[in-house]
Amino acid sequence: MRNLRSIGIAAGLALSVSVPALNAFASEPTVPPVPATFPAEGKIKYVARDSILEFKALPAYHEPDWVTEKYVKAGKLPPVKDRLPKEPLVFKTGNMPDGIGVYGDTMRHVIGGRPEGWNYGAGQTQGWGGIDIGLSECLTRTAPLFQVEAKDTEPLPNLAKSWDWSADGHKLTMHLIEGAKWSDGVPFNADDVMFYWDDEVMDPNVSPLNGATQETFGVGTTLKKIDDYTVEWTFKDAFPKQHLYAMAYGTFCPGPSHILKPQHPKYSKNTYDQFKNAFPPEYMNIPVMGAWVPVEYRADDIIVMRRNPYYWKVDEKGNQLPYLNELHYKLSTWADRDVQAVAGAGDFSNLEQPENFVASLKRAAEPNAPARLAFGPRLIGYNLRLNFSANGWGNPDERGQAIRELNRNEDFRKAVTMALDRKALGDSLVKGPFTAIYPGGLSSGTSFYDRKSTVYYPFDLEGAKAELAKAGLKDTDGDGFVNFPAGTAGGKNVEIVMLVNNDYTTDKSLAEGVVAQMEKLGLRIVLNGLNGTQRDATQYSGRFDWLIRRNEQELTSVVQNTVQLAPVGPKTSWDHRAPESGEVDLMPFEKDLVDIVNKFVSSADNNQRASLMRDFQKISTEHVYNIGLTEYPGALIINKRFSNIPQGTPIFMFNWAEDSIIRERVFVAADKQAKYELFPEELPGKPGDKGPM
Numbered sequence: 001m002r003n004l005r006s007i008g009i010a011a012g013l014a015l016s017v018s019v020p021a022l023n024a025f026a027s028e029p030t031v032p033p034v035p036a037t038f039p040a041e042g043k044i045k046y047v048a049r050d051s052i053l054e055f056k057a058l059p060a061y062h063e064p065d066w067v068t069e070k071y072v073k074a075g076k077l078p079p080v081k082d083r084l085p086k087e088p089l090v091f092k093t094g095n096m097p098d099g100i101g102v103y104g105d106t107m108r109h110v111i112g113g114r115p116e117g118w119n120y121g122a123g124q125t126q127g128w129g130g131i132d133i134g135l136s137e138c139l140t141r142t143a144p145l146f147q148v149e150a151k152d153t154e155p156l157p158n159l160a161k162s163w164d165w166s167a168d169g170h171k172l173t174m175h176l177i178e179g180a181k182w183s184d185g186v187p188f189n190a191d192d193v194m195f196y197w198d199d200e201v202m203d204p205n206v207s208p209l210n211g212a213t214q215e216t217f218g219v220g221t222t223l224k225k226i227d228d229y230t231v232e233w234t235f236k237d238a239f240p241k242q243h244l245y246a247m248a249y250g251t252f253c254p255g256p257s258h259i260l261k262p263q264h265p266k267y268s269k270n271t272y273d274q275f276k277n278a279f280p281p282e283y284m285n286i287p288v289m290g291a292w293v294p295v296e297y298r299a300d301d302i303i304v305m306r307r308n309p310y311y312w313k314v315d316e317k318g319n320q321l322p323y324l325n326e327l328h329y330k331l332s333t334w335a336d337r338d339v340q341a342v343a344g345a346g347d348f349s350n351l352e353q354p355e356n357f358v359a360s361l362k363r364a365a366e367p368n369a370p371a372r373l374a375f376g377p378r379l380i381g382y383n384l385r386l387n388f389s390a391n392g393w394g395n396p397d398e399r400g401q402a403i404r405e406l407n408r409n410e411d412f413r414k415a416v417t418m419a420l421d422r423k424a425l426g427d428s429l430v431k432g433p434f435t436a437i438y439p440g441g442l443s444s445g446t447s448f449y450d451r452k453s454t455v456y457y458p459f460d461l462e463g464a465k466a467e468l469a470k471a472g473l474k475d476t477d478g479d480g481f482v483n484f485p486a487g488t489a490g491g492k493n494v495e496i497v498m499l500v501n502n503d504y505t506t507d508k509s510l511a512e513g514v515v516a517q518m519e520k521l522g523l524r525i526v527l528n529g530l531n532g533t534q535r536d537a538t539q540y541s542g543r544f545d546w547l548i549r550r551n552e553q554e555l556t557s558v559v560q561n562t563v564q565l566a567p568v569g570p571k572t573s574w575d576h577r578a579p580e581s582g583e584v585d586l587m588p589f590e591k592d593l594v595d596i597v598n599k600f601v602s603s604a605d606n607n608q609r610a611s612l613m614r615d616f617q618k619i620s621t622e623h624v625y626n627i628g629l630t631e632y633p634g635a636l637i638i639n640k641r642f643s644n645i646p647q648g649t650p651i652f653m654f655n656w657a658e659d660s661i662i663r664e665r666v667f668v669a670a671d672k673q674a675k676y677e678l679f680p681e682e683l684p685g686k687p688g689d690k691g692p693m
């Protein structure tokens with residue numbers, strides 16, 4: 001804050017020159033400066049897509065000895081070969097950096113979120129930080145694709161082991177893995193897929209976590225069960241291959257319908273709220289398809305997971321995965337995750353808050369440092385997003401409605417973007433080559449980025465003031481803040497409430513920077529800081545004027561969460577959705593963006609897709625669709641005792657590193673194993689039991 005204030009004073013002095021003279025130098029739009037290079041150690045080793053995994057039967061299967069001794073021989077579990085599908089998912093040794101692993105040990109995560117409950121399909125978060133990623137297996141998988149060249153990338157098979165397109169491209173027949181079981185031994189099949197689709201995605205009263213809606217898979221798309229292991233998609237467009245990405249983590253991860261359905265209002269007397277809250281954090285042993293099952297929850301302390309004895313993946317020697325017996329999720333803060341990882345008290349972190357870069361780099365550089373730290377591409381970015389709905393989303397009052405009308409005014413948006421000193425914002429997080437000027441739009445780290453198609457309105461406070469005046473705002477009472485025109489919101493000072501995620505130091509730092517810089521422009525910003533869960537709920541219900549949000553996959557990979565690039569449906573955009581009854585009131589340039597995204601989704605031609613994204617970038621940055629603040633690289637911090645961590649894994653691209661490192665095949669060599677297990681030689685109990693078996 002101090003250095004921002006000093007900049008403020010300097011700018012104040014400059015203001016003594018008469019304003020009209022300065023207007024003559026109002027800047028012209030240009031392209032963003034070439035970002036500085038930074039010490040990115042991690043070089044990705046690219047591989048062919050089909051070198052990662054396959055589905056096949058193996059001659060013999062194995063499990064940890066203690067599972068055989070304590071559970072199979074005691075008649076508590078069937079033999080491992082009867083717990084596996086006919087053709088399990090087999091990870092190929094050639095793609096495993098350190099080859100076949102051994103059983104044992106734990107991965108100790110630290111997370112900044114808190115679990116609301118286990119009902120992911122009804123929109124409950126488990127606290128993020130890899131916990132839902134580990135629990136939820138989805139039809140396809142994309143995170144490991146960071147190691148596959150963009151041209152021959154297609155989602156990996158997962159619960160859907162293969163798929164065929166009809167000749168006309170409007171039907172997709174998906175074949176599910178056969179004989180896989182939930183962690184409580186109940187078969188997984190098409191009924192689980194159909195419950196998620198019919199009673200969670202398509203039910204307007206249910207909003208699955210990570211925002212899957214009917215539009216996610218294309219407007220008018222239908223899905224039906226053919227038999228226990230076959231489902232059939234029908235699309236309006238021909239060959240919309242893009243939707244295979246939306247069938248990966250976040251948006252198509254079916255839950256255990258045998259446990260969920262009885263609680264759903266369609267099949268019980270429950271309200272939708274009772275359904276959503278039917279599995280509170282205290283409910284242990286929720287059946288999962290993931291590699292580990294929650295067996296212990298201590299509020300504000302820790303969640304412990306134990307290996308799933310029915311996990312349906314193996315290595316090429318037939319060893320049932322995962323190798324690691326236990327996962328911890330210590331319930332702390334995101335900043336503490338970095339500290340614990342570099343100190344060796346935790347095992348994993350996505351270093352994504354620049355405030356921790358210097359201290360983390362220093363600790364990781366020490367000779368006896370317990371953790372490796374490697375930067376990846378510049379894929380962490382922040383945008384200031386404005387609520388564009390002027391037809392009732394979030395039920396604004398008169399002041400709020402007036403702000404939304406301003407947000408829809410391009411002169412106003414240009415004033416805001418030109419008043420941002422992005423260099424100062426980046427430096428306020430961390431000095432050095434890491435942060436880059438980011439005008440908004442696609443991340444510079446994605447393969448679809450084209451700098452020449454990116455319109456950047458450079459920092460120009462005087463030019464910004466001129467734009468603000470063009471938007472009809474003047475400081476009519478001389479207190480330094482512009483007022484609404486007389487007759488609007490009482491002609492009072494424009495006061496904008498900005499929604500911020502309090503769980504991150506970086507979000508708060510950027511928010512304070514924006515408040516200080518908007519003050520110089522003459523705009524009064526008031527912060528509404530909430531924790532991640534409350535921030536998400538407030539945002540998705542449209543109750544905000546402005547919002548600072550870290551970028552998600554649509555801007556860092558483009559092919560993941562693609563529908564979030566523009567308001568293609570009533571509930572797909574981060575900051576522009578339809579009111580309860582009605583349409584999204586798209587502005588003309590937004591209509592262009594929607595058309596481009598729809599064309600992109602149904603195009604299989606890589607050149608056309610690249611060209612469409614150049615058009616998207618040009619239109620969205622020229623019209624200031626979202627207002628970039630800064631972007632920088634993230635670094636993966638992993639304790640050195642772990643093997644099978646792919647070199648150069650980015651902390652975020654198609655998904656977070658918790659998914660990309662493929663934790664189920666990560667192991668600790670026997671001579672490096674630590675005694676961190678809290679429930680050694682124990683297995684998950686029955687659904688709802690108080691703890692392990």
Ligand code: BQZ
Nearest residue numbers: 128129130334350352532533536656658
């Ligand atoms: C990574 C991630 C794994 C969500 C969340 C959190 C939520 C958002 C976002 C990140 C956390 C970590 O991000 O910051 O490094 O471990 O969990 O899911 O920010 O508030 O809603 O989109 O992924």
Ligand code: CA
Nearest residue numbers: 475477479481
């Ligand atoms: Ca005023």
